[in-house]
Each structure stands twice: as structure tokens, then as C-alpha cells.
Amino acid sequence: MTDILSPLPGTFYQRPAPEEPPYQTKGAKVAVGDTIGLVEVMKTFIPVTAETEGVFEGYEAEDASPVTAGAVLAKLG
Amino acid sequence: MTLEILKPGLATTVQDLGRPGYFHLGIPEGGAMDRLAMRAANLLVGNDEGAAGLEAVFMGPEIKFGAEMSVAVTGAEMPMTLDGEPRTAWTAFTVKPGQVLSFGFLKEGARIYIAVSGGIDTKPALGSRSTYAIGALGGVEGRAVMAGDVLPVGQAMIVPEGRCVPAQLRRPLEYPVKLRVLPGLYWHRLTEKSQTAFFEDDWVVAPEADRMGYRFRGGQPMEFVDRPQPFGAGSDPSNIVDGCYSYGSIQVPGGLEPIVLHRDAVSGGGYFTLGTVISADMDLIGQLQPNTQIKFVEVTMAEALDARAHRKEMLHEIRRVLS
Numbered sequence: 126m127t128d129i130l131s132p133l134p135g136t137f138y139q140r141p142a143p144e145e146p147p148y149q150t151k152g153a154k155v156a157v158g159d160t161i162g163l164v165e166v167m168k169t170f171i172p173v174t175a176e177t178e179g180v181f182e183g184y185e186a187e188d189a190s191p192v193t194a195g196a197v198l199a200k201l202g
Numbered sequence: 203m204t205l206e207i208l209k210p211g212l213a214t215t216v217q218d219l220g221r222p223g224y225f226h227l228g229i230p231e232g233g234a235m236d237r238l239a240m241r242a243a244n245l246l247v248g249n250d251e252g253a254a255g256l257e258a259v260f261m262g263p264e265i266k267f268g269a270e271m272s273v274a275v276t277g278a279e280m281p282m283t284l285d286g287e288p289r290t291a292w293t294a295f296t297v298k299p300g301q302v303l304s305f306g307f308l309k310e311g312a313r314i315y316i317a318v319s320g321g322i323d324t325k326p327a328l329g330s331r332s333t334y335a336i337g338a339l340g341g342v343e344g345r346a347v348m349a350g351d352v353l354p355v356g357q358a359m360i361v362p363e364g365r366c367v368p369a370q371l372r373r374p375l376e377y378p379v380k381l382r383v384l385p386g387l388y389w390h391r392l393t394e395k396s397q398t399a400f401f402e403d404d405w406v407v408a409p410e411a412d413r414m415g416y417r418f419r420g421g422q423p424m425e426f427v428d429r430p431q432p433f434g435a436g437s438d439p440s441n442i443v444d445g446c447y448s449y450g451s452i453q454v455p456g457g458l459e460p461i462v463l464h465r466d467a468v469s470g471g472g473y474f475t476l477g478t479v480i481s482a483d484m485d486l487i488g489q490l491q492p493n494t495q496i497k498f499v500e501v502t503m504a505e506a507l508d509a510r511a512h513r514k515e516m517l518h519e520i521r522r523v524l525s
Contacts, residue, residue, distance in 0.1 A: 133212060133260040133308065134491045138407050166260060168212065169410040181342055191409075191493040194260065195307035 127177050127201040128185075131192045135166030137173075139188040147188070147200065149181040161199050164192065171200060203271065203320060203355040208302065208348045209264035212312050216322050216341035216353070218254040220328035223344065225469045231449065232332040232340070232465050235313055235413060235488025238373065238517060239277035243317035245524045246274035248361040252323030254331035256347070258315050260491070262305020263347065267297045271359045272319035278311030278374075293366040311489040312377060314449075322358030334466055336414070371520050373486070377508050378404070378495040381462075381483050386451065388442060388474035393441060396424040400460075401500050408459065409492040413466040416457050418496065424457035427505045435472065442474045450484055451475040460498075462487060482509035 126140070131137065135176045139162050140145040147159050155175045179201030186198045193197070207214070217240065220233025234240035234257055241251040256263065262280050267273075274294045275282060282289050282305045288305075289295050290496050291314075297303065305314070324331050324342060333341025342351050389397065403421030411417050426439035434443045440457045447453070447463055453473035454460045464487060479487065480501060490496070501509070 130307070134312075134493070135260075136492070166409050168410050169212070171212070193491070194309075 126182065127179055128197045129161050129173065129175060129199045129201065131164055131167060131173065131186070131194060131198050133164060133171065134193050135164040135171070137186045137188070137192045137198055138163045138165065138170075139184050140188075141152055147184070149184075151181060151183050154180040155179055155181050155201055175201065177201065180201045203357060204268035204352045205318065205355055206268060207349055207351040207353070208266050209270060210347050210351075211258045211261040211263040213346045214256055214258040214263045215252050215333035215346050216324055216331045217257040217329055217334065219252045219463065220332050221328045222338075224328060227338060228469050229328065229339070230334065230466050230469065232330065232334045234315060235465055236277050236315065236485040238473075238485050238520075239313070239315045240317075240427065241517065242292070242367050243274045243276040243315040244321070244521055245520060246276070246292070246365055246367065247316060247319040247322050248359060249319065253317065253356075254324065255315055255317040255322060257313055257315055258305075260308055261498070262314060264305075265303045265316070267299060267301050267303070268352070269299050269355070270356070271297055271355060273303065274317050275314055275366065276317075277314045279309040280314050281306040281309070285308050286352055287312060290366075292372060293364060294361050295363050296360055308491070312491050313488050316476055318355050320358035321355040323354040336466065353482045356460055360428045360439045365524060366378060367379045367520055368523060371516055371523070373516070375486070375489060378497050379486060379490060380497050382501045382506065382509060383477045384454065384480055384501055384503060385478040386475055386496055387445075389476055391426050391474050391495055392476060393427055395426045396422070396426075400424070401498055405460070405496050405498065407490045407492050407494045407496065411462045411490070411492065413464060415461040415463050415467055416490065417461045419459045421460075424454055441472050443472055444472045446470045447475060448478060450479040450481065452479065464488070476501070479519040480504070480506040482513045
């Protein structure tokens with residue numbers, strides 16, 4: 126299991142836009158560099174990407190929720 | 203002498219203490235959001251307090267040094283390593299050519315200040331090296347640093363390693379963070395109920411907060427005293443005939459979310475400003491993360507001046523310790 130951590134504090138989004146599906150779904154294969162979600166801060170959306178490959182286990186942080194730097198956003202198996 | 207930016211962080215900029223004197227022309231003072239931390243970082247490495255360093259918000263940059271120099275990092279709490287070896291904040295250390303400084307996750311506060319002996323020696327604009335990104339002024343081509351930027355560093359002596367600012371002079375954050383406010387010119391525009399609610403409500407830092415202004419949400423919408431809007435003021439009761447803004451003034455567009463104007467703010471406009479965060483607490487705002495709980499606390503002019511004097515004493519003490 127690998128935790129995907131938030132690089133900075135802000136608001137976490139699981140999806141690129143409110144009407145779009147989440148970036149990842151449980152069981153999906155994730156490659157290095159794949160986007161997991163977005164963190165919004167200072168009017169900027171920062172993509173959070175996977176640093177290792179694996180199988181997506183699920184989101185730990187809720188959509189549109191406040192997160193701190195280092196918070197666990199999702200898990201890879 | 204130079205240093206190279208390997209990774210820029212989020213919005214890392216060259217900052218000094220700013221460019222006062224042009225606000226009436228619409229050019230903000232700019233400069234470090236946490237001035238005490240910037241001054242302390244410079245003093246630690248033997249610089250003038252007004253030398254330029256790097257301000258990094260929420261995420262640290264990765265820096266490769268091109269020469270031997272003294273380095274100090276102050277402000278927010280963010281673990282750091284030099285070639286993988288931990289280094290301590292608020293303490294001077296020496297780097298050798300080719301060594302790389304990196305940062306871990308932000309733990310507390312919002313902005314770190316990285317000073318190098320000799321200071322960052324980019325070309326001043328209107329008397330300051332501070333980056334005012336919206337005006338494309340100062341710093342590196344008027345923008346935040348990017349990977350691959352090589353920044354000039356002034357020539358200076360190496361200072362002894364281990365020079366340090368004692369913990370009691372670092373002003374830690376206490377939650378909820380209290381921001382002291384002097385009610386101002388347009389305070390009378392709010393109903394008594396809204397005046398009371400402003401100081402009683404719990405506010406949190408909105409994620410949009412940046413160098414221009416810190417926005418807060420969570421409190422009740424404000425109610426205004428009825429009046430016929432003066433000519434040129436627009437129809438919303440939070441509008442005024444355009445006036446001057448000051449550093450620290452609090453505008454509330456639509457009466458909804460207070461915005462405290464900070465170092466890169468506009469100098470005037472048509473929103474009423476209910477008061478001003480006192481100068482002694484402006485550094486604290488520079489260290490607030492999104493979603494931090496705060497309270498606005500009403501003070502008098504006498505209390506504001508006392509607080510300012512207290513901040514000055516703290517700075518004198520830092521100067522004394524590091525002299």
C-alpha cells in the first residue's frame with residue numbers, strides 16, 4: 126500500500142469539474158504521473174500525481190474537503 | 203556567486219522589505235508578508251535586514267548552491283535537509299558548492315524565508331528587489347522563480363554556523379489566531395448588530411487568500427445602515443465613492459467575506475473598509491494556512507500603538523542577540 130499525500134494545504138477535489146467523474150475509480154491501474162485529484166489554493170488548482178504505479182484502492186479525503194500538507198488523499202495497492 | 207532553482211515550489215518569489223513611496227500611484231509596497239521572519243533570516247546570515255531573500259508559500263523550493271555561503275530559513279515550520287541531512291530552522295548553516303537544499307511537508311504556518319549571505323542580487327526595480335507578479339515588477343523578470351533559474355548572489359563573509367534566534371522571539375501561532383482590528387472610516391455603515399457579529403463570529407481563512415489579500419469566510423452576512431447611495435457609489439450598500447485603501451484595511455464586497463489587504467494589494471477602489479488589522483498583526487496573517495480559524499478582536503488606537511511598540515522591542519531583541 127502506498128499513501129498519496131497532499132503536497133500543500135488547500136481544498137481537495139477528486140474530479141476535474143463538478144459534473145465530471147472522479148479521476149480514479151477503485152481497481153483502476155495507476156501509472157507514475159497519473160493525476161489523482163486537484164488541490165486548490167491561492168486561486169490555483171495544483172494536480173496531485175502518483176509517484177509510484179499501482180492499483181487504485183480508493184480516496185481517503187472527501188471531494189471538496191479541506192486538507193493539510195501531508196494529509197493522505199488516496200491509497201494505492 | 204549564484205544559486206540555482208531545481209524545483210520552484212508553488213509561488214516562490216524574491217522578496218525584501220518592499221518599495222514604499224509609490225502606493226499613491228497604484229504600485230503596492232510589496233515585500234515579505236512576514237517582515238519579522240524576513241529580517242531575522244537576513245540578520246542570521248549577517249545581511250542588512252533589507253537584503254533580498256526567497257519567500258516560499260506552502261511548499262518549499264529545491265535549491266542548488268553555486269558557491270560556499272551562509273543560509274538561514276525562518277518563518278513557517280517546514281522540515282529541511284541539505285544533501286539529505288537535516289538542518290534546523292531559525293539557525294545559520296554553511297553550504298558548499300553543489301549542495302542541494304530541499305524541504306518536506308509544511309507543518310505549521312504558511313511562508314518560509316530563505317536568506318543567503320550577500321543576499322539575492324537581482325536587479326532592483328523602483329528601489330526594491332521584491333517581486334510584484336501582477337505588475338511584472340522586480341525579482342526574476344517580475345515573476346515567481348521557475349526550475350532552471352540561476353539567481354545572482356552578492357559577495358559576503360561566511361558567518362559562524364549555529365547562530366540562532368531563540369524560540370521566544372519567533373512568535374508562534376496560537377489558535378484561534380487573534381487578529382486585532384481598529385474600526386475605521388466606514389465602520390458607521392454597519393448596523394450595530396453586524397458590528398457586534400463581526401467580532402463575535404468565527405472566521406476561517408479562505409483558500410483564495412494570497413499576497414494581495416487574505417479572504418475570510420464563515421461569519422454572518424453583514425447588514426448596512428440604510429442610506430441613499432451617494433452619486434458614483436454604485437447600488438450595492440457595500441460600495442462607496444472610490445477611496446484610498448491602506449495596508450491592512452478590511453473590505454467586505456457585498457457584505458459577505460472580509461478581505462484584509464496585504465503587501466501586494468490595490469491602493470484604492472469602491473468597497474467600504476470597516477477597519478484595519480493593526481500593523482503588529484500583519485506578519486501573523488502571512489503565516490495563516492487556508493481553513494485556519496481566526497477571531498477579529500477590537501482594539502483602540504492606544505492598544506494598537508502599544509502592540510506596535512512591543513513588536514519593535516522584539517525586533518530590537520533579535521538584533522541584540524545576533525549582533
